[in-house]
Amino acid sequence: MTETKTAEDMVAEADTGARQASPIAMQLIFALCITWSLFQLYIASKLPGVLAQATGVSEFANIVAQARFVHLAFAIVLATLAFPILGHRNRIPVYDWILAALGTAACLYLVIFRFEIADRPGLWNTTDIVMSGIGMIVLMIAVYRSLGLPLVIIASLFLALAFFGGYSEWVGSVTNYGGASFSKAMGHYWMQTEGIFGVALGVSTSMIFLFVLFGALLEKAGGGNWFIKVAIALLGTLRGGPAKAAVLSSMMTGMISGSSIANTVTTGTFTIPLMKRIGFSSEKAGAVEVASSTNGQLTPPVMGAAAFLMVEYVNIPYIEVIKHAFLPAVISYIALLYIVHLESLKLRLEGLKKPGRHIGILMILILFLTGFLGMAAITFLVVGFRAMLEPLMPDATIYPALVLLGLAYLLLVFLASRFPDLKIDDPNDKVVSAPRLTPTFLGGAYFALPIFVLVWNLMVRTEHLDRLSPALSAFWATIAMIIVALTHRPLKAMFRGESEFANQTVAGFRDFVSGLESGARNMIGIGVATGAAGIIVGTISLTGAHQIIGQVIEIISGGNLMILLILVAILSLILGMGLPTTANYIVVSSLMAPVIVSVGAQSGLIVPLIAVHMFVFYFGILADDTPPVGLAAYAAAAISRGDPIMTGVQGFAYDIRTALLPFMFIFNTDLLLIDVGPLKAVMVFFISLIAMLVFAAVTQGYFIARNRRWEAVVMLLIVFMLFRPDFFLNQWQDQYTEHTGSSAITAIGDIESGTDARITVSAPDFDTGIVGSKTIVLTPEEAGSGLDRLQAAGLTVMESDGLLLLEEPFPGTPYFESLGNEYDFYGDEPAQIVMVQIENDRMPKELFFIPALILLGFIIALQSRRMTQAAF
Structure with a gap:
């Protein structure tokens, strides 16, 4: 399949490395990937402490404290060897071996000579400065190889500010920065944890890698294909079903994916041809996949790894980040499903054929609700089970819980063995039908168990149970995923009574090894990006650079908060172009978040810091489908054979509803569930969802029938009344x-x-x-x-x-x-x-929902007279 190969080449060039060198060189890259993944699992486990205690060799445990230096060394070496430069795609030239050796030396220098360096803090000698300079140069080259010019240019501008900003009177008057010598700057960036080896790289080392590895193992074991097939089975027969399935499957894979581009190709390889087959144009088919995949980066629990950085930057618990991000992400995805439905209505499309009974909208909603309530019931039962055993087994109830988990896994694998294995279908087959839901769901339901382990560890807390840290949660979920990857094939063969037990065991081991390699390859760009982003953060701490940008934007906006937010949104889109999700968030949050907080406070608007970070994060993510750079749009166009620029334009048009949300939760923090109780949270969800669906209908020009202009104006007023009821209340009564x-x-x-x-x-x-x-x-x-x-x-x-x-x-x-x-x-x-x-x-602001809903009913009544087809 030429289309798939082209798209996979794009992922390799952008995410995982496109070098195809000699077998020995490729085996070395493979070995380095496996070693890196195993190293990350080692430092995340209790094994370092156990080995140090058992052998008396403290280095087993000390390496954990030095892990970020080793982490960057792996990232630099793999970026140098796996990503070609100057056209050397089929071999690794001598200069690349030299660069790899220099990068390793510069990073490990900080490990080997850490005691000597600690004895002279701030008093850097010649060797320190030389190694720092080498490390910075090799890192910037690695960033250029794996991520292109954007981040290199941005980091270089900040370096120029650090070195030459002291010569500018204007910079000095704004920041009081008098300049830094080469020695001081290099020491600041490389020899301590203020720059390259700062918070971002620390989070990449301790948390991001494990989540990316978890996602890679799930994909290689077959979990990604299971997501796609379940989505097709659920939604494929509906009007425009393949497009709706693309949205749902991209949401499920995007939750644990660290890359919009990889997410686009993983699900788009199957869904884009299906969308074209039922009547979507190449550009619209690609745009649906792009919008779905980029929005996956906004969805908890991983959020393209930005969730863990928010924990550090906003200084709130991880569970709070998840709580604040949940509602906007869910509303955004439901609105995208609705946009796809409206497109299908306008094009008068049908869904896929399906053997057996078709599932209607109502039944799908019932299934989702049943699944949610079922998971909640299982969680409460396990919590109750452990609470009952706690007096008998103090602090040891984890062991019977693990037995229950093991029995559940065996039961689900046994059920899966009663059905044929889930194969990856060819979307270009002459006849494509939606699979039946029951055999599809049960054929891979055991893939949900590691995800359950992840969510349990992250979120469940009782009197006797504490939540685990994100790093430990990811570690244990990854261990569960490794067990699944190694055993699900041979167990199914055993339950079926087949003679393929040995072959299936080997196949499971290959999936495991392939997942280790894929996880490391997916981390190359993130690893060097978080290092390079440290240059920006380090420059801000050294020079106060954010004050310069803040003053410029404040002058342009004239202190008007709305103009400021629009400027920040545009700058976030520009800065986010060509950057991976993680680096994107670090850059835009470091530069833009303080500006919004400062100007908001001057305007009398107290904006919670998490709302500000979510604002810049949302617009940075939207850069993935924004022309002319939108990399996800290019990947989708490679599959759809459409125009990449038009694919990006159409994708951004679909994402306009996502662009509305950040403005809403700046002025109405109820959307982020800040100081909102359970009952009010339910009301906020439904009201916000109605508002977002109405807004989506305005952007598509179609609601129940095609919108008239005056109807669109009224619908926008309804949206504003639902999202900002306090605006009207403020006109009525002083706040x-x-x-x-x-x-x-x-x-x-x-x-x-x-x-x-x-x-x-x-x-x-x-x-x-x-x-x-x-x-x-x-x-x-x-x-x-x-x-x-x-x-x-x-x-x-x-x-x-x-x-x-x-x-x-x-x-x-x-x-x-x-x-x-x-x-x-x-x-x-x-x-x-x-x-x-x-x-x-004052009177409750929610009273203004009533006239808004009355107006909405009026629009529905008018348009229902012009309906030419069923609304669903």
């Missing part, structure tokens, strides 16, 4: 009562404990001296006077001539970071509290 002077202090003392008071502070900027304002939130927990409550939060206030003068917060107090590091409290202009706002007791 806050404003207090100044002594009445502001009185107001703070009068509010109940646990109630928010919004405090607007005016002070000169620490760097420029320009007086600016910022809004902070004070939530007093104890009763007392206003001054006492302020003092308890570290804010010392003195009244003078009607002014509330504010002293600099002390280090360690809640507002030191947000005020003390930003404003000058000893300048000519005093720092002061200019206003305190207390929220009024």
Whole structure:
């Protein structure tokens, strides 16, 4: 299949390495991949500590602390050997061997001489600087090989700022940065954990690799094909069924995939030809797959590995990141399914034929609900089982739970053995039909068990059970996946009474080894990208570069938050072009997140940090299908034989509904389930879903019938009323009562404990001296006077001539970071509290849902008269 080969070549060039050298060289690359995967499993396990204790050799355990240096060494060597440069695709030239050796030496230098380096912190000698320079050069070449020019250019610009920014008066006036010597900069970037070997590479080492390896093992064992076939069995017979199946299967594979491009090819190889067969154009078929695959990077639990970086950057627990990301991702995917349905209606398409009974929409919803409730019931039963055993087996209930897991696995494999093995179908066959659901689902249901292990470890917590860290959760899920990959084939042969037990055992081992290799290859780009992204983060910590970008964007936007958000969205799209998901998020969050927080606070809008990071992450991801660089669009076009630019344009048109969500959850944090209870969460989900489906209908120009222009305007008003009901309430009733002077202090003392008071502070900027304002939130927990409550939060206030003068917060107090590091409290202009706002007791904003839903009913009634075909 030429189409598949072309697409796979694109994945190799972009993600896994396209070198096809001599057999010996390829065997070396293969061995390095296997070794890297085994090394990552080793450092994630308890084995280092056990070996160190058993042998008395501390190096077995010490290597865990040095793992990020080894991690980058593997990534650089494999990038150098697996990705050709200057056209040498069929051999590895001498200079590549030299570069690989130099990269390894530069990384392992930090391991071998770590004690000597620790004895002279900051006092770098000539060897330190030479090795740092070599490491930086080899890393940048590796990034160019595996990821192309975009990240190299961005990192080079930041390096130029570090070296030459001190010569610019403007840069100096904004950041107070006086420049850095070559020795200081190299030491900052390479010899310590402020740059290359910082948070991003640490997360890549400890967490991202394991999740990528888990996904690779699942795919090689047959789990990816199972996802696709179950999706086709569920949705294939519906109107435009293959396109809907593409959305569902891409969501399932995208949840655990680290790459939009690989996700596009994995599912698109089968679904794109099917979409073309039922009537989708080449560009629309590719665009559906692109939109589905890129959105997979927004879906928990992995989110293209960005979820783990958010834990570090936002400083909240992993389970909170998942909670905040869940609702927008689900709404986005349901809206994409609806867009595909509307396209099918406009084209009057049909679904695939299927033997046996067809499954309708209602039955599909019932199956999804039953599956969800079934998993919840199993979870509660296991929790209850372990709680019952806890008094008898304190801290040891894991062992009977593992027995239950093993029995469930054997039962599911036995059921699978009653049906034919799931084969990878050829979508170009003359006759393609949707498979039956029951044999398809049961034929691979055991693939869900490792995913269950992953989700259990990440999310379940009771009185006797603690959640595991993301790294440990991924490790145990990967171990479960390894067991499945090694045993499911021979077990099925044994249950069937076949004589193929030995051959199937060998096949299972090959799947395992292939998964190890694929996991390492998939990590090459991520490994070097997180290292290179450390240059950007390191430059920001060295120079305060984010202030420069912040000031430029703030000047252009004129302090208008909406204009600022649009500018940040555009810049996030530009910066995200050509970058993998992980590097993309690091770059845009490091540069753009502080700007939104700062300008939002100046405008009086308190934006939660997680909302800001989700905003820039969403727009960075959308760059994967945005022309002219959108790599996922090129991969889809290679399969569909369509125009890649038009595929990207159409994909972005489908993703407009995703682009709406970030703006919504900046202004309405209910979408991120921030301070939202269970009942309200259900209401938020359904209302937001209705709003998103209506918006999708506007973008497609079709609802129940083709939209008229005035209907589209009314529908946009409905969307706005559902997403921003507080906007209309604010026009009706004031949200806050404003207090100044002594009445502001009185107001703070009068509010109940646990109630928010919004405090607007005016002070000169620490760097420029320009007086600016910022809004902070004070939530007093104890009763007392206003001054006492302020003092308890570290804010010392003195009244003078009607002014509330504010002293600099002390280090360690809640507002030191947000005020003390930003404003000058000893300048000519005093720092002061200019206003305190207390929220009024108002009617619920949700009442504005009622007129919106009435308007929606009116539109439905009008369009139903013009219907020419059934809506579903």
